[in-house]
Amino acid sequence: MAEPSRLATPRLRRSRGRDPLGLRRALSDRLLPALVAAMALLAALALAGARGAAELTARWEAGAAAAMTVQLPPSAATGGRLERALAALDAMPEVAEARVMDGARMQALLRPWLGEAPAVSLPLVIELRLAELPASPEVLAGRIGAAVPGGTVESHGVWVARLVALARSLQAVALAALVLVAGIAAAVVAVAVRAGIAARRSAIALLHDLGATDADIAGRFGQRAGLLVGTGALLGTLLAVPVLAGFADLAAPLLGSQPAPSLAALPWASLPWAELALLPLLGAALGWVTAQVTVRRWLRRLP
Incomplete structure (x- = not known):
């Protein structure tokens, strides 16, 4: 063989x-x-x-989590209150940019719920772009609320964290x-x-x-x-x-x-x-x- x-x-x-x-x-x-x-x-x-x-x-994480909004009553547009709020926010090292939301954009965002001509006075909304993601959004929101008396701070960190966890x-x-x-x-x-x-x-x-x-x-x-x-x-x-x-x-x-x-x-x-x-x-x-x-x-x- x-x-x-x-x-x-x-x-x-x-x-x-x-x-x-x-x-x-x-x-x-x-x-x-x-x-x-x-x-x-x-x-x-x-x-x-x-x-x-x-x-x-x-x-x-880089977008909504690094953004906050501050709402002020419509009366803040007079008396320099809005300008003082913007100056206080710009002075914070965590805030990269603070700007007032345009009225047309505000109406466009609210149009699906309030219609073309809302019958209520709309609050002033200041959009904040943060320099970096905060370690504790709640602590930063408290500091912003202290810098802008009477303002309502909306932090997206909570729901963004949930969306990130889901993703x-x-x-x-x-x-x-x-x-x-x-x-x-x-x-x-x-x-x-x-x-x-x-x-x-x-x-x-x-x-x-x-x-x-x-x-x-x-x-x-x-x-x-x-x-x-x-x-x-x-x-x-x-x-x-x-x-x-x-x-x-x-x-x-x-x-x-x-x-x-x-x-x-x-x-x-x-x-x-x-x-x-x-x-x-x-x-x-x-x-x-x-x-x-x-x-x-x-x-x-x-x-």
Whole structure:
């Protein structure tokens, strides 16, 4: 048996394009890519959800959390009270900018509730932009209230903290879903490879007896599985792109943008293109590694 053993290994290596193990029939090029495409679509959605939650968290922390408002009665517009309040606020080191809200903007904000011409006198609102996020919004609100007697301080820190906690929770859930999808994909590939091994058991055992190494056999399964999984991941990623663009358009108001007026104007540039481009590559690598591990474990049991 020594002579066939020396000839079998080179033959297996030279005939990679001839599929001596019959893997094109053993590993279907329809079912596995379709399953992986569905999982890649879910992975892309989870990935985009994690990134969107991170962007919302950063925007809320740097935006609304770093802003406060001070309300004064309408009578503060006379007697220099408003000017004294602005001077006191500008003198505080925590305040980067203090400005009075424009009347037109105030009416625009209140129009959904009070109509075009509100019958009540509107208070004066001073918008504050803080130099940095306060460690304790309540303490800062107390200092501002002391600097502006009679003013009502509104701090956004409480509800922003809750929104940030919610966004971070959603980000953690999205990342957990991404890990779960990867685990399910690996399990699906392992099952498909085991089915391929069962279908070609005799041929694999024969080539192994003739001298084909574990690396040769596992490499062929890895190449086939990597190709199928990578193809399925690419298809799922392409299907995810318009879905993600639609979701990004729905979330545009939360990020300070306007919804797109047409399909061509969707926020395509805001999609996580770098991460999406990696999905097919990561899918192919996952398929290759899973097939290698599965086949090598099976080959170790051979006599």
